[in-house]
Amino acid sequence: METYIFKFSVCLGIFWLVYVLFLERQNRHHFKRFYLLGALTLALIIPKLTITEYVEPIDTTYETAPIFINIDPDLIEIPTEEPSFFDLETTLWFIYGFGVLLFTLRFVINLFKMQHRISKNETVKNQSFIYVLLQENLIPHSFFRYIFLNKIRYESNHIPKEVLLHEETHAKQLHSLDIIILEVLQIVFWFHPLIYILKHHVKLNHEFLADQAVLRQGVNTKTYQNILLQFSSNTQDYQFSSAINYSSIKKRFTVMKTQTSKTRVWLSTLLVLPIIAILFYSFAEKEYVEKEESSTIEHVEHIKDELKKAEELQIHYVDQNAVEIYLKKYDTYEALRTTEPHYINKSKQQQEELDDLFSDLGGLYYRMSKENKAKVKRPIASISPYAKITLNGETYFKKQSELTAEERATLPPPPPPPLSIQNTNYNLKEEPIMVILINRNGELLVKNNYTSLENIESKLKTLSKSFDDSNSVFVRIDKSDASEKTLKNVIALVRKYDFKIIQADAPLIAPPPPPVKQTSKGGPNAGDMQSVYNPSFLEYIIEMENEDATFYLDDEKISAKEAKAIATNNSGKRTNMTTQKDADGNYLVKLSSAEKKKIYARSIELRVLNENSYVIDGIKATKETFVDVFNQLHQDITPEQRKNYMNIHVKSSKEISNKEVWFIFNSLQDYGFYRIVAPNQEINRAKGNTPFAIESHVSIQDKPTAKEVAEYNDWAKQLKKETLAAQEDERNGKTANYPIVKQKDLIKYVGIYKRMTSTQKENSVELPIADDELKTTGLKFPPPPPPTKLNQSFTNTNDKGEIIEVVEDPQPEKQESILPMVNAKTIKTGKIALTRNEIKDIILSTKNGKVTEFKFKIPGQPTQFIKSDMLDMDAIKHLESAKKDDQLVLFALKDGSNSEIAPIVITVTD
Numbered sequence: 017m018e019t020y021i022f023k024f025s026v027c028l029g030i031f032w033l034v035y036v037l038f039l040e041r042q043n044r045h046h047f048k049r050f051y052l053l054g055a056l057t058l059a060l061i062i063p064k065l066t067i068t069e070y071v072e073p074i075d076t077t078y079e080t081a082p083i084f085i086n087i088d089p090d091l092i093e094i095p096t097e098e099p100s101f102f103d104l105e106t107t108l109w110f111i112y113g114f115g116v117l118l119f120t121l122r123f124v125i126n127l128f129k130m131q132h133r134i135s136k137n138e139t140v141k142n143q144s145f146i147y148v149l150l151q152e153n154l155i156p157h158s159f160f161r162y163i164f165l166n167k168i169r170y171e172s173n174h175i176p177k178e179v180l181l182h183e184e185t186h187a188k189q190l191h192s193l194d195i196i197i198l199e200v201l202q203i204v205f206w207f208h209p210l211i212y213i214l215k216h217h218v219k220l221n222h223e224f225l226a227d228q229a230v231l232r233q234g235v236n237t238k239t240y241q242n243i244l245l246q247f248s249s250n251t252q253d254y255q256f257s258s259a260i261n262y263s264s265i266k267k268r269f270t271v272m273k274t275q276t277s278k279t280r281v282w283l284s285t286l287l288v289l290p291i292i293a294i295l296f297y298s299f300a301e302k303e304y305v306e307k308e309e310s311s312t313i314e315h316v317e318h319i320k321d322e323l324k325k326a327e328e329l330q331i332h333y334v335d336q337n338a339v340e341i342y343l344k345k346y347d348t349y350e351a352l353r354t355t356e357p358h359y360i361n362k363s364k365q366q367q368e369e370l371d372d373l374f375s376d377l378g379g380l381y382y383r384m385s386k387e388n389k390a391k392v393k394r395p396i397a398s399i400s401p402y403a404k405i406t407l408n409g410e411t412y413f414k415k416q417s418e419l420t421a422e423e424r425a426t427l428p429p430p431p432p433p434p435l436s437i438q439n440t441n442y443n444l445k446e447e448p449i450m451v452i453l454i455n456r457n458g459e460l461l462v463k464n465n466y467t468s469l470e471n472i473e474s475k476l477k478t479l480s481k482s483f484d485d486s487n488s489v490f491v492r493i494d495k496s497d498a499s500e501k502t503l504k505n506v507i508a509l510v511r512k513y514d515f516k517i518i519q520a521d522a523p524l525i526a527p528p529p530p531p532v533k534q535t536s537k538g539g540p541n542a543g544d545m546q547s548v549y550n551p552s553f554l555e556y557i558i559e560m561e562n563e564d565a566t567f568y569l570d571d572e573k574i575s576a577k578e579a580k581a582i583a584t585n586n587s588g589k590r591t592n593m594t595t596q597k598d599a600d601g602n603y604l605v606k607l608s609s610a611e612k613k614k615i616y617a618r619s620i621e622l623r624v625l626n627e628n629s630y631v632i633d634g635i636k637a638t639k640e641t642f643v644d645v646f647n648q649l650h651q652d653i654t655p656e657q658r659k660n661y662m663n664i665h666v667k668s669s670k671e672i673s674n675k676e677v678w679f680i681f682n683s684l685q686d687y688g689f690y691r692i693v694a695p696n697q698e699i700n701r702a703k704g705n706t707p708f709a710i711e712s713h714v715s716i717q718d719k720p721t722a723k724e725v726a727e728y729n730d731w732a733k734q735l736k737k738e739t740l741a742a743q744e745d746e747r748n749g750k751t752a753n754y755p756i757v758k759q760k761d762l763i764k765y766v767g768i769y770k771r772m773t774s775t776q777k778e779n780s781v782e783l784p785i786a787d788d789e790l791k792t793t794g795l796k797f798p799p800p801p802p803p804t805k806l807n808q809s810f811t812n813t814n815d816k817g818e819i820i821e822v823v824e825d826p827q828p829e830k831q832e833s834i835l836p837m838v839n840a841k842t843i844k845t846g847k848i849a850l851t852r853n854e855i856k857d858i859i860l861s862t863k864n865g866k867v868t869e870f871k872f873k874i875p876g877q878p879t880q881f882i883k884s885d886m887l888d889m890d891a892i893k894h895l896e897s898a899k900k901d902d903q904l905v906l907f908a909l910k911d912g913s914n915s916e917i918a919p920i921v922i923t924v925t926d
Contacts, residue, residue, distance in 0.1 A: 023063035023299040028210045031055035034291055035217065038284045042276040045224040051288070052218050053194060056201065058292060065300040066669040112207065119203040126199075130159055138167065145187055155247050158186040160193075178230050178243050185229040191222040220264050224271055231272065241269055303669040339391050340859070342380045349373045349395060359398040360413040370398040379456075379494065403427060448490035448518060449479055452506060458498030460506070469505055476513045477562070488516040553591075554583040557605070560595070565603035569652070574607075581651025582607060617661050620649060624668040624676060628899075638900070639679070646687045658688030659701060666694040677707040720768045725776055728768045731761065732781040739784065834915045836906075837861045849923040855904070856892050860885045864913045871908040874898050898924050 035055070039048055133148065140147040149167035156179050157164050163183045169175050186192070198215045205211045230240060248265055352370055353359070359370060377395040384392070402413040405423050414423065452472065453461040460467050462475075476489075489510045493499050510517050557579050560567075567579040582591065594606045623631040630637045630645075637645040650658065666672060666680060677694050684692070692699040697708055720728075738755040746752035769783045835842050838858050850858070860867035867885045877894045887895070898904060907919035 020063050024059050025208070025210065027062050027295050027299060028055065028059040028214070030291065030295060031059060032210060032214060032217075034287065038287060040217070041271060041274055042281070042284065043224075043228070043271065043274050044276060044281060045221055045228055047285070048221050049194070049218070049225065052214060052221065053197070056198075056214060058295070062295055062299050063301070065296065066303050067297065067300045068303045068669075115206045116203055119206045123199055123203060133164070134162055145184055156180070156183050158183045158192070160190065161187045163187060176243050176247075178235055178240055179247055181230050181233060182226045185226040186222060189222075189225060191225070194218055194222070220267065223264060223268055227268055227272060237272055241272070244268070301669055338380070338384055339388050341857075342377070342384070342388075342392055345373070345377055345380065346392065346395065349377055349398075353396070353398045358402075360402055367398075374398055448488045449515070450475065451490045451492070454491070454493045454499045454502050454506065456494045456496040456499055458496070458502040460502065469509060472506070473509055473512075476510065476515065479513075479515075488518050490518045553593075554580060556593075557583045560603055560605050563603050565595075565605050568604070568606045570608050571606075578651045579605070579607065581648065584648075585650060585652060617663065618650060618653075618658075619663040619665055620646070622664055622666045622680065624666065624670075624672055626670075627676075640901075642683050643687065646684060655686060655688035658690070660690055662689045664689050664692045666692060668695070672696065674708040681707050719773060720771050720776070724768050725772065725780060728765045729781050731765050732784055735784050736781065834862055834864070834917055836867070836909055836917050836920055837863070838920065843918075843920055846918055847921045847923070849925050851926045852895060852898070852924060855895060855922060855924070856887060858886060860906070860909065862909075862911045862913075862915065862917055864911045864915060867909050867911050867917070869908075869910050870906050873905040873907070875902050875904075900924055900926060 031051075032055070035048070035051065039051060042048070133150070137151070138149045140149065144161060146162050147170065148162050148164045149170055150164055151167060153166055154164065156166075156175065163180070165175060195215075195218070198211070198218060202211050202215065227240075231237060244265060349370070352366075352373065359367060362370070374395055374397060381389065381392070381394060399413070401415050401417070403416045403419060403423075405412055405414055405419070405426055407423060407426055419427075450462065450472075455461065460469065460472065462472065491503065491506055491510075493503055507517060557567075557576070561576040561580070565576075567574050567576055569578070569582065592608045594608075596604050596606075598604055620633050625631060628638050630642065632642075632645045633649060635645050635648070650662065653662075664680070664684065666677070672694055674697075677692070677697065677699070681692060681699060690701055692707075699705055699707055735755055735757065738753075742752040742754045766783065769777070769780070772780065835844060837843065838848060838860060840859075840861065860870060869881070869883045872880045872882055872887065872891050874894050874897065877897060880891050880894070882888055882891060895904075902924045904922040904924065905919060906922065909917035909919070911917065
């Protein structure tokens, strides 16, 4: 609130200065009127506007501090005494509320006085105006279309026509509306001096407008000024009305004589625009949003992007799957390449598409085994048999067989032959202890599984304990900027543990420097290997955790997780550490802070991006990971300590609902907090208050609509009629044809009936299964006859509450039910969890062969019918709308046989 008042005041103050310095003495009174009202409006709105700035994703990598850092933080100690109810903040709000109450009463009383003055006096209608004839000897004034005049003067014609015209102008131009708006603002901002100043300028400008209207009727300026002096007043009994005021007479006389040049008019008008722009960019809220890939890209760009993403998974495919994928892409490429016109005559966009496809095929072909390469054709360059020549500033295409020597010299040299590993200093007979693959996106794979640098480091650390000079790590890279960057990190990590690196492109990797003898654990220690690295604070804690060490903070036992949190979060604080062994030879790590047992104020910034997305002190989180992210922060203190001095500052560019505040409040009970400060409320543990109540909408949502009630009545009447008829036939010895009740209909209409209000139930047919008339005749809902046709029904409820139901049409013959296969693996449970990239490359099949068609359902998207054994481009495009933990359904699978194929539920894992 304080920030908003400050921004509002600065904006309003600048607008007021511009008015006083450049606009007030001009005779463009209509523009000035809207400028003053617009200035108030913009000053109110600009601090609430949001400028969205797209930034790169937040890097949550922590820089760990060395063990001994002597930097004392500037912390604020919280007083230990209990907070008083009448603190400064409460007192200020009490004073503000009292002022609002007084000004509201004043506003209501003035309105009542105005209405009373109109109702108790005689009125005379004159065209669109109403003259109110007063007994009091007051100067003429107006309120909307009511013009108040002294009755004796009016009836004796002692009120000049110029005065009447002046007041009629006030009424015609609705000046009273401006005053009412200012009076309402004055109630809210009664403490703000600029509101009173702007109100004065608005009223004065009204007088300028009325004076201008009178003079435009040909009235002599000198005569009119004398009349104004006669009818002016210094009284303040005209809060809502427009009256001739003596204190403004001198300024009005000056403005009457002023003539504004057109140049000055244009310059002053143009000045307003940059002022608004500067205020907007200076005082609007800044919202920083991480860049995300757009889901509405052009079709060709989408294809290229998906092909690049698919490459990540194609490393996994072996044997027949790799060949099938290659052949499908090869067929697509050949169809585009051989379609007229030739590559050199195609558009630039088509050429880029062919180049990307050729590059993708080359990557697939390169990763194939020799056996698979023998089964496929190597891709032909789309530019063949031409070459692209750039000579003397011109670029053109020419057949390679027709190139001159000068033209051939411009072509890039052929790539050097691959450097065989024999040319390096490595022994071919040496068996690598680990094979690391780095794909084009810089992601790491070991044994065809995605992994991270941390996991690789853990494995290398374990292997280093049995150090062997012959051990090597094989690194294979699919070159790109991202993979080159990752390669450097991998090289540094491998050398850290003194392993040798085998890499096909060996010249890129400089030979490792000779190992430096370093120590840790207070070393050297018995059993140290060839080198023991000198770790940072965090690395040392992790190392000791792997040694099953016990950790203490200020002589109190803590967990390894808490010790790592201290190492991560205590940058800038001196932390002493002692390592020793107990009688059993186990490590004890004792930490002690420079200052103990002091209470300091701490805070965490929680930014709400949307309903399920947050940034907590720079770390992205969802509702599922909300508590986990908080549990990473400030773990050097206990939950009980956090309850005394941890402040959670909740911010958002949008309005934060009470439901959202309740979620934060409930989620952080175990974590511990002292205050939760949201834009519209504050929860203070010392005061024992809770978030605002959540408005209940359950009754509105649950109450069925009139259409639903009508559908229920039609269903219940028909069911009751058919059931009673069947029972009558049964009593008469005839064949009883009971109606077959579909389970989904029963669930639907029973649900509608249960949601009805008592009034709706009274006016509706009673639920058939509870109908007394049917119950006395022994109503039963028999199951349907034994099926001669397989009728499959499948339902699934996702986390959004959407019920996905699939009912297969009965086949003309009895069908055999078989299980589907995804990427040649049988799905026995009907459920599977995959990443988006894995979903994009699934290949469906059965024991009978390929799937020929299927239906694909994504929550919130229409069901798609796909005639293939894999997702088409439209399905992949819609897949971008799926969220983590969404459940996608593949059903109505067909493989060309008469078999019934079970549906598949895929849970999105990223």
